[in-house]
Amino acid sequence: xxxxxxxxxxxxxxxxxxxxxxxxxxxxxxxxxxxxxxxxxxxxxxxxxxxxxxxxxxxxxxxxxxxxxxxxxxxxxxxxxxxxxxxxxxxxxxxxxxxxxxxxxxxxxxxxxxxxxxxxxxxxxxxxxxxxxxxxxxxxxxxxxxxxxxxxxxxxxxxxxxxxxxxxxxxxxxxxxxxxxxxxxxxxxxxxxxxxxxxxxxxxxxxxxxxxxxxxxxxxxxxxxxxxxxxxxxxxxxxxxxxxxxxxxxxxxxxxxxxxxxxxxxxxxxxxxxxxxxxxxxxxxxxxxxxxxxxxxxxxxxxxxxxxxxxxxxxxxxxxxxxxxxxxxxxxxxxxxxxxxxxxxxxxxxxxxxxxxxxx
Amino acid sequence: xxxxxxxxxxxxxxxxxxxxxxxxxxxxxxxxxxxxxxxxxxxxxxxxxxxxxxxxxxxxxxxxxxxxxxxxxxxxxxxxxxxxxxxxxxxxxxxxxxxxxxxxxxxxxxxxxxxxxxxxxxxxxxxxxxxxxxxxxxxxxxxxxxxxxxxxxxxxxxxxxxxxxxxxxxxxxxxxxxxxxxxxxxxxxxxxxxxxxxxxxxxxxxxxxxxxxxxxxxxxxxxxxxxxxxxxxxxxxxxxxxxxxxxxxxxxxxxxxxxxxxxxxxxxxxxxxxxxxxxxxxxxxxxxxxxxxxxxxxxxxxxxxxxxxxxxxxxxxxxxxxxxxxxxxxxxxxxxxxxxxxxxxxxxxxxxxxxxxxxx
Numbered sequence: 001x002x003x004x005x006x007x008x009x010x011x012x013x014x015x016x017x018x019x020x021x022x023x024x025x026x027x028x029x030x031x032x033x034x035x036x037x038x039x040x041x042x043x044x045x046x047x048x049x050x051x052x053x054x055x056x057x058x059x060x061x062x063x064x065x066x067x068x069x070x071x072x073x074x075x076x077x078x079x080x081x082x083x084x085x086x087x088x089x090x091x092x093x094x095x096x097x098x099x100x101x102x103x104x105x106x107x108x109x110x111x112x113x114x115x116x117x118x119x120x121x122x123x124x125x126x127x128x129x130x131x132x133x134x135x136x137x138x139x140x141x142x143x144x145x146x147x148x149x150x151x152x153x154x155x156x157x158x159x160x161x162x163x164x165x166x167x168x169x170x171x172x173x174x175x176x177x178x179x180x181x182x183x184x185x186x187x188x189x190x191x192x193x194x195x196x197x198x199x200x201x202x203x204x205x206x207x208x209x210x211x212x213x214x215x216x217x218x219x220x221x222x223x224x225x226x227x228x229x230x231x232x233x234x235x236x237x238x239x240x241x242x243x244x245x246x247x248x249x250x251x252x253x254x255x256x257x258x259x260x261x262x263x264x265x266x267x268x269x270x271x272x273x274x275x276x277x278x279x280x281x282x283x284x285x286x287x288x289x290x291x292x293x294x295x296x297x298x299x300x301x302x303x304x305x306x307x308x309x310x311x312x313x314x315x316x317x318x319x320x321x322x323x324x325x326x327x328x329x330x331x332x333x334x335x336x337x338x339x340x341x342x343x344x345x346x347x348x349x350x351x352x353x354x355x356x357x358x359x360x
Numbered sequence: 361x362x363x364x365x366x367x368x369x370x371x372x373x374x375x376x377x378x379x380x381x382x383x384x385x386x387x388x389x390x391x392x393x394x395x396x397x398x399x400x401x402x403x404x405x406x407x408x409x410x411x412x413x414x415x416x417x418x419x420x421x422x423x424x425x426x427x428x429x430x431x432x433x434x435x436x437x438x439x440x441x442x443x444x445x446x447x448x449x450x451x452x453x454x455x456x457x458x459x460x461x462x463x464x465x466x467x468x469x470x471x472x473x474x475x476x477x478x479x480x481x482x483x484x485x486x487x488x489x490x491x492x493x494x495x496x497x498x499x500x501x502x503x504x505x506x507x508x509x510x511x512x513x514x515x516x517x518x519x520x521x522x523x524x525x526x527x528x529x530x531x532x533x534x535x536x537x538x539x540x541x542x543x544x545x546x547x548x549x550x551x552x553x554x555x556x557x558x559x560x561x562x563x564x565x566x567x568x569x570x571x572x573x574x575x576x577x578x579x580x581x582x583x584x585x586x587x588x589x590x591x592x593x594x595x596x597x598x599x600x601x602x603x604x605x606x607x608x609x610x611x612x613x614x615x616x617x618x619x620x621x622x623x624x625x626x627x628x629x630x631x632x633x634x635x636x637x638x639x640x641x642x643x644x645x646x647x648x649x650x651x652x653x654x655x656x657x658x659x660x661x662x663x664x665x666x667x668x669x670x671x672x673x674x675x676x677x678x679x680x681x682x683x684x685x686x687x688x689x690x691x692x693x694x695x696x697x698x699x700x701x702x703x704x705x706x707x708x709x710x711x712x713x714x715x716x717x718x719x720x
Contacts, residue, residue: 117512141479155479323454
């Protein structure tokens with residue numbers, strides 16, 4: 001399957017196919033220049049690195065490999081500099097291709113390195129987790145975290161291709177598979193009611209790694225995301241709808257300490273709070289929130305955030321990138337599959353969040 | 361005077377006017393959002409910061425000020441993080457405007473911070489040196505240095521406006537004024553023979569800070585540079601011609617240690633070597649090189665690079681961003697005002713550079 005992201009001079013294909021990594025003839029031409037820099041992590045490297053290197057070396061490329069530690073805690077300036085240092089030491093030129101082999105953290109850090117090296121080189125995303133296959137590898141967002149907030153330092157840098165091999169999900173820990181499901185459920189809930197219903201019928205198959213259901217779901221999520229990105233590449237409007245649940249999720253991740261909650265888990269609990277806030281602000285029917293909770297529960301995702309005081313929630317959310325003129329902005333549902341962005345007053349928020357906060 | 365840079369959705373004006381900084385009504389509308397982050401250095405701050413702050417505060421903006429140490433040695437990741445840390449600590453949002461008040465180093469580092477903060481915020485360039493007024497503040501290049509090479513980490517991020525007040529040149533050390541002249545001479549030599557002749561007739565007036573000659577020269581350099589940037593924003597071709605003399609210059613700066621040679625001085629000596637190489641490779645008449653040397657001499661710029669072995673020159677130049685497929689590429693003159701990019705073999709280069717190298 002192929003999904004195209006139509007972005008004019010920056011257009012690119014997303015190739016989705018079981019066994020794709022073993023078929024270099026399908027993607028070798030995307031590797032420009034004579035240097036290929038593979039960025040991966042200590043978990044993914046033993047599984048897929050050697051085969052990828054072999055398939056590239058055959059085509060007379062010089063390979064530089066950077067293996068980062070695994071986890072959100074390594075989505076830092078230090079990791080970014082590790083990649084850039086290696087590229088400079090190897091005298092990589094402007095035609096170099098950076099290949100991100102791994103999940104969302106690898107895609108974001110390697111993507112930012114590609115954006116910054118000599119002011120931008122070619123990037124190929126090879127996402128190996130469900131979350132990165134359905135969401136983070138598409139759309140060109142790259143970033144690192146800062147102690148004061150997630151994804152605060154970054155760039156938009158579109159890849160030249162996204163290569164998705166659902167076979168890589170067979171080695172993925174179940175906890176991470178569930179995190180990918182959270183983003184798929186998000187796509188349905190915020191953007192497309194029929195896809196939400198499809199997810200209601202196929203979540204079990206995806207949890208059981210049914211390759212046909214996986215490929216269909218991945219392609220549908222990529223198609224939805226590509227459409228949003230095509231209409232609003234730099235997130236001046238509609239694209240922010242993809243952040244449904246994320247304002248709360250980022251607060252959960254930072255509040256609990258990076259890595260304690262996985263991103264997809266935080267998004268799941270964040271969507272539960274966001275659905276409740278939606279009912280209070282937009283009048284979204286409470287059944288919508290119940291349907292979302294039921295589907296998240298079927299995917300074995302957490303429905304309840306860690307307990308924090310409201311002041312702490314507010315402080316953590318006040319740094320969110322969607323904010324404007326000092327007000328916290330949220331993605332709210334109007335109904336299933338229909339969402340909008342809206343500023344919410346502190347009092348309204350506090351009232352709606354009562355079930356999720358503790359007094360200090 | 362106003363020069364417009366036509367870049368579609370990223371178009372912007374360059375305003376050139378003596379006393380411009382004291383006339384906020386001409387530029388206050390470019391400051392978006394409620395936060396303005398002024399980035400400057402310890403030399404410029406005592407001269408222009410207080411007045412600028414006063415003019416902005418009047419318009420109900422919250423100001424964050426970051427004062428870096430002065431000099432190329434501070435064009436580093438550390439300075440970049442200092443700006444980003446301050447912005448995060450002040451909870452700057454996506455509508456924040458970063459104002460670069462200073463020379464090329466400030467413009468490059470502050471510009472990169474604006475490019476990366478929340479994946480990009482508004483940037484205003486207020487160049488206060490002749491070099492940054494005629495060259496580096498226009499075109500959207502931002503960068504920091506790396507121990508292994510100059511400007512190796514960066515981004516393209518166009519400003520929303522460039523504000524040039526030639527009055528700021530009255531406080532500029534003469535050595536820096538001469539560095540700006542080097543880039544003006546470069547514009548004429550590589551791109552525009554009539555402008556080169558104008559420089560032959562006006563270098564003395566510029567050295568004497570004749571405000572009319574300064575404004576005319578600044579506007580003409582900006583116009584030439586804007587034209588090149590409009591035709592090739594991301595430097596896939598023609599824009600690289602602006603790097604005449606720069607392959608050698610970067611080697612001089614790194615070889616001598618950042619800050620020992622000023623950038624404009626290194627460009628001057630670099631142009632002398634590049635003109636000689638041009639004669640050998642393109643058959644550019646040797647009188648062209650002589651004319652360039654004579655004009656550089658009139659501007660009291662150095663004509664002779666520091667002595668280094670050829671191997672050291674070659675090593676330093678082999679990291680240049682114009683390189684491709686392992687070959688060093690140079691901007692070479694075909695005649696006065698006409699240049700092209702060409703790979704040069706190591707042997708040809710070594711022979712042409714004999715007068716500038718020492719044996720080890």
